[in-house]
Amino acid sequence: MKKDVITGIIILVLAILLLGFTFVVNVTNAFSFLDKPILGEGLGPLCSSLPDCQNFCLNSKGICNSYCRANPSNRICDNIK
Amino acid sequence: MRQNFNLDKFLILTGILTFPLFVILFWIVFPSIYPGYDIITTGISYLGGYESPIRTLVNVWGFGLWGVLTMMFGYGIFRSKLLSVFGKIAGIFLIIGGFMIYLVSLFQGPSKEGIYTLAGQLHNFFSNYPPIPISIAIFLFLFEFAINKKFRWLILPIIIFGPISLYLNYQRAFLSGEIPYFGILQRAALTLPFLLIMLIAILLYKSKKKEV
Structure with a gap:
């Protein structure tokens, strides 16, 4: 019983620490360095802008579809159908 | 107070809470306090994205x-004496799935549409893949419930909702192009597995109560 209480307290402390970490990361934008464009405004390593991607995907539709399946939130994908 | 504390029941209770938490917050509360947010077309990532107020x-x-809460429930399943090795492995997969959901809170959705960023890639990974460990966990529960008479009736809801949930999750995570009702599709895809988790948790909680 005592062991359960101690384990319960440890779990609660860990939960509070995790949520506290999320709070700090969100308030301070601690991970904003990850939000810099890596390869331009396009489809990852395939192309770097909307016109460039439209041109590229015209001839390489399979590769583009494959990239878009793996990165569904990339809005360029909506414009290259 | 100390005398009454039961860690197993406490951990199982967290599994019951995951479903109402998701439904109340992501279906009702957050969309209603985000000005201009359209629940039908917009995914839940945008609620916590860089540009969200x-x-x-x-x-x-x-x-x-x-x-x-999902991780805590997974640990509760893992240490439950009511379940066999299938249940314990399911618990490990629930912990993995819960941890991936937690990481979504750290790596928010892409801020600038169409821009390739590491944060966006991490977000996509952690938001698209939690249904896989969670589905494996629910699949393992099928075996657990097949050998565990007390919980056998839960096989039916898993057989009904499991494949529907898998199909919806595939659609939401891996279908490219514009889906006009994406917000609803994504929420439905995430609601169903947690409905099953809540049912499993309720039954375990009740069994624990009888045991106590």
């Missing part, structure tokens, strides 16, 4: 708490 609230009390 309620970003911190969503990431701490939404994704963060949801992930933490």
Whole structure:
């Protein structure tokens, strides 16, 4: 019983620490360095802008579809159908 | 107070809470306090995305708490004496799934549409793949319930909702192009597995109560 209480307290402390970490990361934008464009405004390593991607995907539709399946939130994908 | 504390029941209770938490916050509360947010077309990632006015609230009390509760439930399943080895392995997969949901609270959705960023890639990974470990966990529960008479009736809801949930999750995570009702599709895809988790948790909680 005592062991359960101690384990319960440890779990609660860990939960509070995790949520506290999320709070700090969100308030301070601690991970904003990850939000810099890596390869331009396009489809990852395939192309770097909307016109460039439209041109590229015209001839390489399979590769583009494959990239878009793996990165569904990339809005360029909506414009290259 | 100390005498009455039962860690197993406490951990199982967190599994019961995951479903109402998701439904109340992501279907009702967050969309209603985000000005101009359209629940039908917009995914839940945008609620906690970089440009969201309620970003911190969503990431701490939404994704963060949801992930933490799922991990706690997974640990509760893992240490439950009512379950066999299938249940214990399911518990490990639930912990993995919960941890991935928690990581969504740290790596928010892409801020600038169409821009390739590491944060966006991490977000996509952690938001697209939690249904896989969670589905494996629910699949393992099928075996657990097949050999465990007390919980056998739960096989039916798993057989009904499991494949529907898998199909919806595939559609939401891996279908490219514009889906006009994406917000609803994504929420439905995430609601169903947690409905099953709640049912499993309720039954375990009740069994624990009888045991006590």
